[in-house]
Amino acid sequence: xxxMTIASRAxxxxxxxxxxxxxxxRSELRLAVEACLDAIEDAGISPSDVDGMVTYSxxxxxxxxxxxxxxxGELTFFSRVHFGGGAATATILQAAMAVATGVATHVLCYxxxxxxxGSRFGSGVQNRPNIPTAENAQFAWxxxxxxxxxxxxxxxxxxxxMHQYGATSEDLGRVAVVARxxxxxxxxxxFYGKPISLExxxxxxxxxxxxxxxxxxxxxxxxxxxxxxxxxxxxxxxxPPAVIRAVAQGSGDKQDMMTSYYRDNIAGxxxxxxxxxxxxxxxxxVPTDIDVAILYDAFTPFVLMQLEDLGFCPQGEAKxxxxxxxxxxxxxxxxxxxxxxxxxxxxxxMNGVAEGTRQVRGTSVNQVEGSExxxxxxxxxxxxxxxxxxxxx
Amino acid sequence: xxxxxxxxxxxxxxxxxxEGAKExxxxxxxxxxxxxxxxxxxxxxPSCLSFDWDTVEASGRGTVYSFVVNHYPQVAAFDYPLxxxxxxxxxxxxxVSQIIDADAEDVYVGMAVEVxxxxxxxxxxxxxxxxxxxRHSHLWGEEE
Numbered sequence: 001x002x003x004m005t006i007a008s009r010a011x012x013x014x015x016x017x018x019x020x021x022x023x024x025x026r027s028e029l030r031l032a033v034e035a036c037l038d039a040i041e042d043a044g045i046s047p048s049d050v051d052g053m054v055t056y057s058x059x060x061x062x063x064x065x066x067x068x069x070x071x072x073g074e075l076t077f078f079s080r081v082h083f084g085g086g087a088a089t090a091t092i093l094q095a096a097m098a099v100a101t102g103v104a105t106h107v108l109c110y111x112x113x114x115x116x117x118g119s120r121f122g123s124g125v126q127n128r129p130n131i132p133t134a135e136n137a138q139f140a141w142x143x144x145x146x147x148x149x150x151x152x153x154x155x156x157x158x159x160x161x162m163h164q165y166g167a168t169s170e171d172l173g174r175v176a177v178v179a180r181x182x183x184x185x186x187x188x189x190x191f192y193g194k195p196i197s198l199e200x201x202x203x204x205x206x207x208x209x210x211x212x213x214x215x216x217x218x219x220x221x222x223x224x225x226x227x228x229x230x231x232x233x234x235x236x237x238x239x240p241p242a243v244i245r246a247v248a249q250g251s252g253d254k255q256d257m258m259t260s261y262y263r264d265n266i267a268g269x270x271x272x273x274x275x276x277x278x279x280x281x282x283x284x285x286v287p288t289d290i291d292v293a294i295l296y297d298a299f300t301p302f303v304l305m306q307l308e309d310l311g312f313c314p315q316g317e318a319k320x321x322x323x324x325x326x327x328x329x330x331x332x333x334x335x336x337x338x339x340x341x342x343x344x345x346x347x348x349x350m351n352g353v354a355e356g357t358r359q360v361r362g363t364s365v366n367q368v369e370g371s372e373x374x375x376x377x378x379x380x381x382x383x384x385x386x387x388x389x390x391x392x393x
Numbered sequence: 394x395x396x397x398x399x400x401x402x403x404x405x406x407x408x409x410x411x412e413g414a415k416e417x418x419x420x421x422x423x424x425x426x427x428x429x430x431x432x433x434x435x436x437x438x439p440s441c442l443s444f445d446w447d448t449v450e451a452s453g454r455g456t457v458y459s460f461v462v463n464h465y466p467q468v469a470a471f472d473y474p475l476x477x478x479x480x481x482x483x484x485x486x487x488x489v490s491q492i493i494d495a496d497a498e499d500v501y502v503g504m505a506v507e508v509x510x511x512x513x514x515x516x517x518x519x520x521x522x523x524x525x526x527x528r529h530s531h532l533w534g535e536e537e
Contacts, residue, residue: 129402130400132403137406137407139401139402140402140407141489142489143398143401144398144513145477145489145491145519145521146468146471148399152461152463155461156460159459160458160479163459206462206465207464208464209461209474261459262487266459
């Protein structure tokens with residue numbers, strides 16, 4: 001065992017969630033507690049076994065509140081990760097490092113919110129306070145001009161990408177069609193039983209050109225929790241370990257939060273490229289080794305750019321790669337088999353971590369036969385993270 | 394009365410831009426040591442690490458590097474469809490601004506634009522951009 005690597009040191013041993021809805025009817029804290037308890041029970045441990053907790057800095061549910069609610073007791077590790085959905089698999093990195101160094105033994109990672117019935121991300125920063133901090137000041141370059149929402153920030157990258165590479169609205173739409181196809185056969189998905197056609201996508205209204213309604217993920221209420229422990233410990237627990245073969249974060253050159261518009265080339269996600277280089281180096285795997293990929297799909301265009309920056313196809317050629325059928329049902333590299341955030345729910349990427357785990361366990365409702373290596377990525381256009389899960393042994 | 398546009402949060406690092414706009418000047422931050430221009434502003438120069446800076450007044454001419462046309466959600470301070478562009482200035486820096494005096498459907502990547510200062514309310518004047526109106530000679534379509 002190499003002393004200086006996080007590769008294959010930790011594993012996901014438990015996954016837990018609430019239902020995914022548009023109006024949960026209960027507090028965000030209760031959603032977090034329910035999801036965490038579900039993950040603890042899925043792993044087959046007791047709340048008092050948990051000694052570490054990690055969430056997003058954008059989560060409203062303090063670790064210590066959940067610890068009190070579940071009688072977890074003492075914690076030796078607690079941490080929060082910034083940059084919205086970019087934190088999804090970064091929470092797993094935090095947990096894996098804690099486990100690998102002996103700082104903690106069982107770490108809960110969680111995300112829970114009423115993101116549809118409560119504070120809606122889609123409405124953007126129109127009412128953001130103008131207290132003069134650097135974090136608020138970055139919106140000074142956008143909000144007064146009417147560039148207010150995540151969809152609008154993403155659309156700016158998208159137009160340039162389409163201009164440079166000749167991608168069309170239909171090329172974006174094919175991502176949504178795949179997601180909704182998988183969601184249609186996932187009973188947990190909001191869009192269960194509701195597939196769409198490319199024509200439906202093309203007929204959907206503009207939100208912010210060049211993005212249509214069906215290029216944008218949902219807003220959802222719900223919670224998702226993940227239990228991380230050492231590979232050795234996971235072998236003694238309820239499910240076969242989903243081994244964390246590699247996990248990494250990345251913030252690129254000239255990085256902004258959602259508005260990295262000042263790089264020489266904005267038709268890509270170099271921060272995800274940085275993450276990918278680490279994952280391939282850490283795992284010794286190559287893109288053709290990946291059987292399933294859970295790619296963060298808040299908006300369809302960033303799925304195209306991820307396919308390129310992760311190395312699944314050359315720059316600018318994702319539209320062709322997608323049109324060739326690789327990413328859909330029956331393809332050789334299906335993506336977002338839970339339906340993605342477009343089809344299942346928007347839980348800030350954490351539900352994708354659960355689906356990656358199910359694919360390694362062999363328990364997905366849209367199970368890809370013989371899947372051994374699953375990639376899971378996090379929020380796009382922000383400092384981000386990703387991981388590769390693998391079967392044990 | 395129409396609701397005001399969202400207020401910028403203004404730190405000492407970026408105040409010059411909005412103060413300049415009130416005087417109808419489009420200012421770009423410049424490192425006084427290595428002369429590199431930068432936008433959005435930063436307290437230090439990423440190239441030479443100098444904290445010393447001044448500003449230069451941009452010509453106000455640029456091209457549309459990318460753009461969006463916003464339809465939803467509709468915020469009462471703005472008219473929709475709303476064209477917002479990433480503009481590459483002649484000087485080489487980029488900034489985001491609104492495109493005015495043009496139908497949103499006529500905006501395109503590469504479009505030549507020029508700055509216009511719009512007083513949105515008593516507190517806020519913003520540099521916005523309109524298509525460059527080319528002057529024509531008596532021969533139709535031939536540029537002077």
